[in-house]
Amino acid sequence: MYFARNFSITNLNLTEMNKKLSIVTLLVLSIFFLQCASSKKSMAGFEYTDSVNEIVQGKCYGCHSKDGKSDKAKNALMWDNVPTMTASEQAHIMDEILKVTSERAMPPKGMVERMPDKALTDQEVQVFQKWATDMKKRVSK
Ligand code: HEC
Numbered sequence: 001m002y003f004a005r006n007f008s009i010t011n012l013n014l015t016e017m018n019k020k021l022s023i024v025t026l027l028v029l030s031i032f033f034l035q036c037a038s039s040k041k042s043m044a045g046f047e048y049t050d051s052v053n054e055i056v057q058g059k060c061y062g063c064h065s066k067d068g069k070s071d072k073a074k075n076a077l078m079w080d081n082v083p084t085m086t087a088s089e090q091a092h093i094m095d096e097i098l099k100v101t102s103e104r105a106m107p108p109k110g111m112v113e114r115m116p117d118k119a120l121t122d123q124e125v126q127v128f129q130k131w132a133t134d135m136k137k138r139v140s141k
Helices: 002-043 050-059 071-076 079-084 087-102 109-114 122-140
Strands: none
Touching (some): 087 122
């Protein structure tokens, strides 16, 4: 009699304990997933890709960097400064890059006339379009 009662109490306590354990497990798991999600978000910020950097170094950087000769070009875009800009400034630059590359307005006409090999190829335009679209989405989240 005593044994049976004791047994059922133990049994009851166990189910109680299991309930508590699963609540704790759920809590721990959800905190874990939330943290993963938020750290992913902060890690996936604005970034250059190798293929974009390569094109910029060859066809844009001469004007859009601190050693460039035209103040107009430097005021319009300083390539090295974009990663430290605010998200809304980055989104704005992405819009401008989408525009100038799809219209082939950059490098400027004068330069392309003198150096036809500086013109963007179709594939390079695509690289800019894909990257700038991705980055705009990322920083606008
Ligand atoms: C020969 C110098 C030169 C090169 C090379 C050049 N740019 Fe520019 N870029 C300029 C100048 C000058 C301006 C300012 C135009 C203005 O104010 O009308 C400008 C402006 C811009 C702007 C701002 C939008 C605008 O119309 O003002 C973007 C974006 C840009 N350039 C991207 C690029 C990219 C991308 C490349 C390479 C594919 C590139 N540029 C190559 C000279 C250059």
